[in-house]
Amino acid sequence: MAESDARYRSLFETTPDLVLLMDENGLVVAANASVERILGYKPDDLIGSPLSRIMPERYRAAHDEGFRRYVATRSRKLDWRSIHLPGLAADGREIPLAISFGEFEEDGRLLFTGILRDVTVEKQASDTLEFFSRMGPQLASSSLDYQATLRSIAQLAVPFLADWCAVDVVNSDGKLERLAVAHSDPAKVALARDLESRYPSNPNAAFGVHQVVRSGQTELQSEISRDVLERIAVDGDHLKLIESLGLRSYLIAPIAAHNHIYGAISLVHAESGRCFTDREVPVAEELGRRAGLAVHNASMYQETLDANQLLELQATELQQQTEEAQALTEELEEQTRELIASAEELRQRTEEAATANQAKSDFLATMSHELRTPLNAIGGYVELLEMGLRGPITEEQRTDLNRIRLSQNHLLALINDVLNFAKVDAGRLEYRIQKAALDEILKDCESMVLPQIDDQRISYSYGECREPVFVEADPEKTQQILLNLLSNAIKFTPEGGTLNASCDQTETMGRVHIRDSGIGIEQDKVDAIFEPFVQVNRSFNQPGHGAGLGLAISRSLARAMGGDIVVESQVGAGSTFTLTLPRTSAD
Ligand code: ADP
Numbered sequence: 001m002a003e004s005d006a007r008y009r010s011l012f013e014t015t016p017d018l019v020l021l022m023d024e025n026g027l028v029v030a031a032n033a034s035v036e037r038i039l040g041y042k043p044d045d046l047i048g049s050p051l052s053r054i055m056p057e058r059y060r061a062a063h064d065e066g067f068r069r070y071v072a073t074r075s076r077k078l079d080w081r082s083i084h085l086p087g088l089a090a091d092g093r094e095i096p097l098a099i100s101f102g103e104f105e106e107d108g109r110l111l112f113t114g115i116l117r118d119v120t121v122e123k124q125a126s127d128t129l130e131f132f133s134r135m136g137p138q139l140a141s142s143s144l145d146y147q148a149t150l151r152s153i154a155q156l157a158v159p160f161l162a163d164w165c166a167v168d169v170v171n172s173d174g175k176l177e178r179l180a181v182a183h184s185d186p187a188k189v190a191l192a193r194d195l196e197s198r199y200p201s202n203p204n205a206a207f208g209v210h211q212v213v214r215s216g217q218t219e220l221q222s223e224i225s226r227d228v229l230e231r232i233a234v235d236g237d238h239l240k241l242i243e244s245l246g247l248r249s250y251l252i253a254p255i256a257a258h259n260h261i262y263g264a265i266s267l268v269h270a271e272s273g274r275c276f277t278d279r280e281v282p283v284a285e286e287l288g289r290r291a292g293l294a295v296h297n298a299s300m301y302q303e304t305l306d307a308n309q310l311l312e313l314q315a316t317e318l319q320q321q322t323e324e325a326q327a328l329t330e331e332l333e334e335q336t337r338e339l340i341a342s343a344e345e346l347r348q349r350t351e352e353a354a355t356a357n358q359a360k361s362d363f364l365a366t367m368s369h370e371l372r373t374p375l376n377a378i379g380g381y382v383e384l385l386e387m388g389l390r391g392p393i394t395e396e397q398r399t400d401l402n403r404i405r406l407s408q409n410h411l412l413a414l415i416n417d418v419l420n421f422a423k424v425d426a427g428r429l430e431y432r433i434q435k436a437a438l439d440e441i442l443k444d445c446e447s448m449v450l451p452q453i454d455d456q457r458i459s460y461s462y463g464e465c466r467e468p469v470f471v472e473a474d475p476e477k478t479q480q481i482l483l484n485l486l487s488n489a490i491k492f493t494p495e496g497g498t499l500n501a502s503c504d505q506t507e508t509m510g511r512v513h514i515r516d517s518g519i520g521i522e523q524d525k526v527d528a529i530f531e532p533f534v535q536v537n538r539s540f541n542q543p544g545h546g547a548g549l550g551l552a553i554s555r556s557l558a559r560a561m562g563g564d565i566v567v568e569s570q571v572g573a574g575s576t577f578t579l580t581l582p583r584t585s586a587d
Contacts, residue, residue, distance in 0.1 A: 018097075018116040023109070026050045026067045040090030040119045051114055056088045070101075071110075087116065093273060096123040121279070128283050131160055135290065146298035147179055150255075153265070153291055154182035161283065162251070162267035164192070167291070168209045169255065169263035176201075176209060176263065182378070191245070199238050207231070209264040212252045216261050218285055219252045249275040253268050253284035257292030265291055267414075356515075357425070364422035368415045374416065379408050417549045421532060424556045431474040431561060435584050436512050438469040438478070438503045445482045446501070448491060457495045463502030463513075471510040471581035473561045478581065481554040481565070485514040485577045488550060493518035493574070509563065509580040520571040530555045530565070 012019055013029075018038050021030035027050055031043035039054055047054065051067065052060040063085070086094040095118055136158055150167045157165035167180040181192045203210045212219050214312060221228060224247045233239035248269045255263040265288050269275060276284075281365040382405045385393060393401070423429050446462065453460045471478075489499050493516045500515040525536045533551040555565045562582045569575035 015115075020046070020051060020114040020116065022051055022112040024071055024112075026052075026064065026071070026112075029111070038089075038095060038116070039087055054087050054116075056086055056094055056151060059085055071112075084119070084297075087118075091273075096120055098122075105346075124279070128159065131156065132286070132290070144298055144301050146295045148412040149294045149298070150291055150493075151180040152184075153287065153294075154180040156505060157265075157267060157287065158182045158185065159184050160270065161287070162245075162276075163270045163272050164188075164266070164268035166192070166209075166266040166268075167255070167263065168213070168266070169295070170213060170261070176203070176213060179263070188245070195238075195241055199234050209252055209266060212254050212264040213261055216256060218254065218281055218288075219250075220276055220278070220281055221250045222243075223275060224248055224250060246270045248273060251276040251280055251284045253281075255288045255291045255295065256295040257289060260292070260296065261293055262295040264288070301316035348584075361422045361426035361428075364418055365426075368419035368422065370447050371415050372412065375408055375412050379405065379412075382408065414547050416552070417547050421549045421553050423531075424553050424560075427560075429477075429557075429560070431477065433472055433474055433561065435470055436473050436475040436478060436558075438471055438512055440468075440579070441475055441478050442482060442501055442503060442512055445479055445486055448483060452487065452490050456490055456493065456497075458493055458497050458499050460499045460501075463500055469503050469505045469510040470584045473563070473581045474586045477557045477561065478579075481557055482512060482514070482580055484554045485512075485565075485579065489514050489518065489575070489577070490515035492516065501585045505583055508583055510583045511581075512579045513576055514578075515574065515576040517574040520575055521567065521569040521574055522571055523569075526567055526569060529567070 013033050016034060016037075017030065018034040019032040020028050020035070027048055028046045031041075031046045033043060035043050035046060035054075041054070050060075052063040052066055055063055085099060087097040089095050098117045098119045100115050102115075104111055104113070135153060137305075147169075150169065151526055154165040163183065165180075165182045166178060169179050171177045172584050178193075178196055181189050181196070183189050183192070194477045201208055201210065201252075202403050205211060207219060211217075221321050229239060229242055229247075233242060235403045250266060250268045252264050252266045254261050255265055265284065267276065267284055278545045365479060382401050384390060386398065386401050386405075446460075451458075473574075486499075486501070497517040499517075501512065503510065503512045505511060521536055525534075528534045529536060530551050533548040534552075537547040551565070558565050558579055558581065565577060565579050567575055567577050
């Protein structure tokens with residue numbers, strides 16, 4: 001007996017659980033030493049008290065009643081034997097307890113055992129689990145509005161994890177911004193907000209949210225002593241205010257995910273009298289991690305949205321551009337159709353014009369040819385009369401006959417010009433293009449016009465070509481052109497004037513310049529003189545001199561050989577006509 005008694009006493013005293021012995025009335029008859037460790041009572045203090053004394057006020061009546069019923073009925077239906085209830089510690093804290101009851105008889109008396117186990121850690125673990133599972137949907141629901149998510153996290157944290165919870169995030173300027181403050185009492189939230197705006201926390205402080213965000217390290221202050229408050233306070237008023245909040249303990253964890261710190265979550269205990277210990281650090285850190293993931297996911301989501309929006313914008317732009325391009329293509333097609341139509345019209349008109357031109361040239365050629373026959377007859381008969389074959393003629397008649405012959409010759413020359421022009425215009429001439437020396441052709445022409453020059457008493461000079469100039473041209477047609485230019489120069493230069501002929505070359509062209517000191521051509525007529533039948537100064541032009549076709553023919557010939565004729569002239573000072581023809585090398 002003694003041995004067994006000692007065994008049980010040892011068990012009773014050493015078990016970490018709180019063991020109580022109660023009589024039938026539910027009054028404590030014995031309590032082990034654990035009662036002091038767990039609840040802070042001396043074992044003797046409880047003797048004679050009902051078990052409900054170590055429970056919070058609100059449970060006592062129900063507990064006492066339940067116990068009475070149990071004793072009376074011994075009914076186990078109530079499952080009275082293993083329950084979870086908070087115990088009330090001597091310092092007023094509530095400690096979660098798992099209680100199991102037993103009973104035995106001793107010396108004919110019914111005694112009850114109550115074994116009370118401190119399940120703070122287990123309860124915290126299961127509560128934490130439940131907390132995070134309640135938080136899950138919050139995190140998942142608002143994927144974009146991370147601020148709302150963080151606010152509801154703060155709300156969920158009170159009062160379970162802490163009496164206060166604050167969330168600070170780093171804003172786009174890199175500054176910390178208080179996003180949420182939560183407390184079960186809204187008046188206190190307002191007070192805290194007011195405090196924060198009046199006394200913003202020092203960004204350079206070596207403690208608190210700024211330091212946590214900087215370092216990424218959780219900060220635990222199990223006991224907020226007066227020293228700590230003084231360190232935080234800016235001045236006396238501030239100190240009084242934060243003292244009035246009755247802060248006891250704080251824990252600040254970084255809000256971080258994927259190596260990025262987004263802010264900090266602060267948990268503070270005050271009126272509940274609870275204190276944070278190392279045990280809560282992982283919970284706070286997990287909370288920070290989850291909050292960090294919420295921010296991270298939101299920013300990723302935002303990025304995806306932005307990218308999508310950008311893509312949509314680009315797609316719309318592309319669509320617009322495509323439509324514009326289509327419209328442009330249609331317009332172009334329309335224009336092309338119009339162009340084709342007008343090109344066709346133009347072609348028809350050109351064809352018509354060519355036909356008409358052809359008809360005109362044919363007419364001119366035929367006419368000239370037809371005119372020459374009677375003219376030749378006139379010439380023949382004049383000659384007949386002059387020779388006296390029809391009888392003797394008087395001097396006067398001879399003079400008249402001479403005039404008829406001159407006129408006949410002149411008319412013949414005019415008709416030849418017209419015929420020539422008609423041929424050139426119709427493109428019916430044949431060109432014998434060959435290498436030709438310009439200065440030689442020029443010299444041949446000179447000899448033909450020298451009598452005229454002498455008649456006009458014009459002083460003629462020939463500016464020698466420095467070197468022979470060779471061109472690719474038909475020599476006969478070149479001569480025709482030069483003769484025309486020379487005879488024009490003589491024609492339009494008054495007696496005593498000067499005439500100069502010279503040749504030179506450019507990189508690609510051989511040139512002949514016929515310069516006279518004649519009457520010149522008005523500037524606005526310079527282009528017109530190359531048109532057929534244009535004669536600028538008729539009064540100067542003696543009757544019987546040309547039909548205004550010489551330059552038109554000459555330029556057509558020059559152009560047909562790949563050259564041109566240009567003129568520079570000044571009224572009263574003279575003109576310089578320049579014939580250009582494509583050069584060829586000397587060998
Ligand atoms: P035509 O000499 O038969 O009149 P051209 O075609 O040779 O016909 O010349 C056309 C006109 O150009 C001439 O009538 C004349 O008015 C003007 N012209 C030509 N050469 C000269 C010149 N060297 N000086 C002044 N006027 C000229």
